[in-house]
Amino acid sequence: MANRTLTIIKPDSVRKGNFGKIITRIEADGFTIVGIKKIGLAQKQAEAFYAVHRERPFYRDLVKYMASGPVYVAALQREDAVTRLRKLMGATDPKKADKGTIRAEFGESIEQNAIHGSDSDDNAKIEIAFFFSESELTA
Numbered sequence: 037m038a039n040r041t042l043t044i045i046k047p048d049s050v051r052k053g054n055f056g057k058i059i060t061r062i063e064a065d066g067f068t069i070v071g072i073k074k075i076g077l078a079q080k081q082a083e084a085f086y087a088v089h090r091e092r093p094f095y096r097d098l099v100k101y102m103a104s105g106p107v108y109v110a111a112l113q114r115e116d117a118v119t120r121l122r123k124l125m126g127a128t129d130p131k132k133a134d135k136g137t138i139r140a141e142f143g144e145s146i147e148q149n150a151i152h153g154s155d156s157d158d159n160a161k162i163e164i165a166f167f168f169s170e171s172e173l174t175a
């Protein structure tokens with residue numbers, strides 16, 4: 037069934053000029069972009085988006101990094117969107133990501149790992165609603 041996921045092309049990717057290459061891969065894998073925008077995450081927004089990680093030792097650094105420069109946020113649609121995007125991204129740590137995945141190719145480190153993708157259908161709905169109103173999304 038066609039469903040949706042949320043991606044963030046992270047500050048390290050945008051800084052290095054890798055947005056185009058990454059989004060091309062996403063489209064080539066059959067995703068339709070149903071909404072996209074370039075934004076600078078405010079510290080408070082980054083804190084709220086990653087609130088589930090607030091007890092983790094890396095939380096402060098992660099928030100600082102995500103607010104360090106512009107990102108692209110996009111709502112993506114295709115069959116099994118969440119699973120397919122996670123496969124295309126590769127493991128969280130670029131060093132452990134399979135060859136050919138986005139993180140293996142473009143990620144710097146476990147923190148600066150090029151791209152975010154929702155980890156479940158329920159979180160995808162929450163994360164898409166975090167950045168987009170329904171009227172901003174078109175299949």
Ligand code: CMP
Nearest residue numbers: 089094098128146147148149151152153
């Ligand atoms: P993401 O998929 O956006 O979800 C949470 C983010 O936290 C993750 O990608 C990484 O950017 C970051 N992260 C996860 N684990 C670690 C870690 N052990 N050290 C530093 N950053 C991490």
